[in-house]
Amino acid sequence: MIARFALVAALLCAPAPALADTLIDNIDGISVTRDGTIDRFGGMVIDEDGRITELLDFGDRATRDIDYRVDGDGRVVVPGFVDGHLHLMGIGLGTLVLDLSETNSLDEALSRIAAYAAAYPDRPWIIGRGWNQERWGLGRFPTAAELDAIVPDRPVWLERVDGHAGWGNSLALAAGDVTEATADPTGGRIERIANSRAPSGVLVDAAMGMVNDAVPPPLPEDRDLALHNAQRLLLRHGITAVADMGTSVEDWMTFRRAGDAGRLQLRVMSYADSVDSMLLIGGPAPTRWLYDDRLRLNGVKLYLDGALGSRGALLNEDYSDDHGNRGLPLLSGTQLRNLMSRAALDNFQVAVHAIGDAANADALNAIEELSRDYAGDRRWRIEHAQIVDPADLSRFGDHGIIASMQPVHQTSDMMMAEARLGEERLGGAYAWRSILEAGGALAFGTDAPVEPVDALAGLAVAISRTNAEGEPFGGWRAGETINREQALAAYTAGAAYAGFAEGRFGALAEGERADFVMLSGDPLMANAAEMRDIEVLETWIAGQRVYDVEVGDQ
Secondary structure (H helix, E strand, O other), X not given: OOOOOOOOOOOOOOOOOOOOOEEEEEEEEEEEOOOOOEEEEEEEEEOOOXXXXXXXXXXXXXXXXXXXXXXXXXXXXXXXXEXXXXXXXXXXXXXXXEEOOOOOOHHHHHHHHHHHHHHOOOOOOEEEEEEOHHHHOOOOOOOHHHHHOOOOXXXXXXXXXXXXXXXXXXXXXXXXXXXXXXXXXXXXEEEEOOOOOOEEEEEEEHHHHHHHOOOOOOOHHHHHHHHHHHHHHHHHOOEEEEEEEEEOHHHHHHHHHXXXXXXXXXXXXXXXXXXXXXXXXXXXXXXXXXXXXOEEXXXXXXXXXXXXXXXXXXXXXXXXXXXXXXXXXXXXXXHHHHHXXXXXXXXXXXXXXXXXXXXXHHHHHHHHHHHOOOOOOOOOEEEEOOEOOHHHXXXXXXXXXXXXXXXXXXXXXXXXXXXXHOHHHOOOEOOHHHHHHOOOEEEEOXXXXXXXXXHHHHHHHHHHOOOOOOOOOOOOOHHHOOOHHHHHHHOOHHHHHHOOOOOXXXXXXXXOEOOEEEEOOOOOOOOHHHHHHOXXXXXXXXXXXXXXXXXXXX
């Protein structure tokens, strides 16, 4: 997939563990519980294992001998952000291929693709990601013919921004043996030229596999560099822990290589990309925490439907802008329950991707049914929960369900959601407040690389339901905003709890790892516009600084 990259000395090794007690004082510290309760403090003592042993009120002195003191210069300190849903290797591998995520038109994308192909004449495939026909205002999917006109000599394969569709030229389609005689696979769709069966160039959801299987895979050293790049990006944005959704065996081995070499800085709560991968990695049960609480396989990620952008999200009624289409079921109800049952049997956690209202209803039904057979603290997760029938919102308060949601999806998708469903069907869209009021638990994330790595932008959306331009005025369906404390909790302690990591990190409490971020402003005192302007000044993991804005990556 990617040409060989030489790993250079820039591959960071995590700093050696501290060997003495350290006092971080003169700070405006904020500790948060997952229900949004806030405690402010003026200093903290960190032991040689990188754990917090004391939180000090303003003016208090440490009760133990201190070997080192760090003056926080009065900065605001919050728990390290915990991204409750992203794709770690997707972020990293995306740094090694063509990025179309900032293109604003088809012509701009085609120009960038042509320039990239000219810059890399020896690459056997042109691989990229990030295109979005909705952002382009195209009103249709792009075509293979448009790619053929600029790159006719080798396959081109470009993943949509949400990862639920791929755009290829004729050589890529040929490599995947996609022809007019090819039937749509279960859970997938081949877009066709109007009034014919000839493939137009876009494959949706399960159909993507036909070309994906033909793409040369990245080499192990490519993966190592990708993980390095992803960690650097996340640490710069104050993200100290992540839930990696869809970990392959190859991804897991990349994490293990980094951990064995002392290069794994982030904390990774992993969810396998299939039950088979889950069993290969975990065997009879979720793994133990590895590398001083930096890596654990929690369970499995299951896909129930596609995404709104590619009209694969599974709906109760037809798409308003595509009559006759209700989306793509990627699993039948029986398959979903069988896979969930297999995971729960050995205490693996289950995370179900559900975007459309029909998919969310089926996920909720399955959780209700399986909860009768599998008691205990399961923490069933529904990933995205974007469009929910209002009648189903109260069900998120049952059976300890975690709603793992991404605030920035609301502002990215709001106009598209209105076009796809119509205003009258959006009563349960991105319904953060309703889910909390029903007794559900929130875990916030970015879904990067689908959205940019920026927890502060997510906080701004959560409290305002407006985009970076402050639109729409007053907020989109503003009744679903939540307060600052609830939003911060969902990006820290709530996301840690969703991954069975409470007590280890996420809240800044005695006994937890000292993972924290120094900020240029107080997110609990900021409006949405001010929130977006807050800068990450330093990122610390286990009591060690791993990013400093003044010197760059550590």
